[in-house]
Amino acid sequence: MTIDATKQPALGQVAKVLRGREQDQYAIVVRLEDSRFVWIADGDKRKFDQPKKKNILHLDLLSYISSEVADSLNETGRVTNAKLRYALNKFVELQQSDAQQKGE
Numbered sequence: 188m189t190i191d192a193t194k195q196p197a198l199g200q201v202a203k204v205l206r207g208r209e210q211d212q213y214a215i216v217v218r219l220e221d222s223r224f225v226w227i228a229d230g231d232k233r234k235f236d237q238p239k240k241k242n243i244l245h246l247d248l249l250s251y252i253s254s255e256v257a258d259s260l261n262e263t264g265r266v267t268n269a270k271l272r273y274a275l276n277k278f279v280e281l282q283q284s285d286a287q288q289k290g291e
Contacts (some may be wrong), residue, residue, distance in 0.1 A: 215256055
C-alpha cells in the first residue's frame, strides 16, 4: 500500500473510521503522531483524555476541518469533549442537508 502524500492529516479534521471496532463512525484528529499515525477522539465513547491511536491508512480523511476544534487545540493544546461532539454533530447535519439538496 502507498500513502497518498496529498492526504496529510490536520488538527481538527473529521475522519471516517474504515477499520476496527469503531468502523463507519466519525471522529476528529486531536493529535498528530508522525507521518503514519494520528490520535482521534469523538467526545462521546472516545474522550479527549483517552484518544485512539489510528493508522491513517485505516481512516478516510475528509475535507472538513472544524475551525473551533483546531483553534482550541492550537491555543491551549486541549479541547472539551462537548466541543468535539458539537463539531461532529454540525458535520453530520451539514452532510444530511447536502444529501437533501441533491435529492431535490
